[in-house]
Amino acid sequence: MDFRNKTPKRRSNHKTETDYHKYKDDLREDFYCRCGYCDDHDFFRSTDYQIDHFVPKTQLKTINLTDYSNLVYSCRSCNRHKWNKWPTCVESISNDGQKGFIDPCDSEYDKQFSRNKRGEIVPITPLGVWMWKALNLGNPAHSLVWKLEKIYKKISELRTILATYPENAENYKKLSLLVDSLMFFLEQQRGGKPIF
Ligand SMILES: [Zn+2]
Incomplete structure (x- = not known):
């Protein structure tokens, strides 16, 4: 089974806010009310959903903290597990094909996983296995x-x-x-x- 039905799409030319928390409603809409990483719909615990920085704050050099294109609508579990992980240690390189992340708004992200009959997320590539572990996508809550x-x-x-x-x-x-x-x-x- 496919991992998810739709790849989220961030709106372009978003008005720049001084506080990235102000993007939450727009991000929620662009991510179809789903966590970018695990695809859980937020109906179960919408207040627990957070804004993740795809390139973590600790790695930012040229990307601004409030850059909309670096933000991901994320459930608490995925956000907490992703945290500051960025194995390439280079802002512009998200993975080396074996380790690291793919932006959830990239359709390549969908190709890293599938679903079994129980709805569990199953990694199908080496990079998928790495992300699955890093994000704890085996969490039964998903x-x-x-x-x-x-x-x-x-x-x-x-x-x-x-x-x-x-x-x-x-x-x-x-x-x-x-x-x-x-x-x-x-x-x-x-x-x-x-x-x-
Ligand atoms: Zn999640």
């Missing part, structure tokens, strides 16, 4: 979020099918309540708001 998203989509499908049934159909009310309560549990993670 497959859990992947599964919750699938469950959410299935319940949404069920709700759509149910809407085509006449209200006096057998078990309609029972099924309807069941679907609503399942959806309620998932939407609680977003303060009652729909996930997509």
Whole structure:
């Protein structure tokens, strides 16, 4: 299975802000509400999502701290594990083919991983293996979020099918309540708001 459906795309010519935290909403939109590194949707813990500097702050020489093109919408787990890792120690070289990182907005990033049936991220290249370890992409929380998203989509499908049934159909009310309560549990993670 593909690692993810869409490669995030940063908007170009973003207005420069003095504080990079101000970019969070725009980054969230450009990354489709997903962590650039693990592709987890932020519905489960949106307040935990952070702004990662792709070239870490400690390696910046010509890139500005507030340069939008160096920022990644990231879950706490990936941001914490990436931290200051930058094995090439050269600002302009993100990897040597074996070690280092690929910008999540580069479609090459998608080619480093796949997904198994359990939604776990599987590295498929040597560089993918290195990033998988560096970012702790084997964290079981990632497959859990992947599964919750699938469950959410299935319940949404069920709700759509149910809407085509006449209200006096057998078990309609029972099924309807069941679907609503399942959806309620998932939407609680977003303060009652729909996930997509
Ligand atoms: Zn992540």
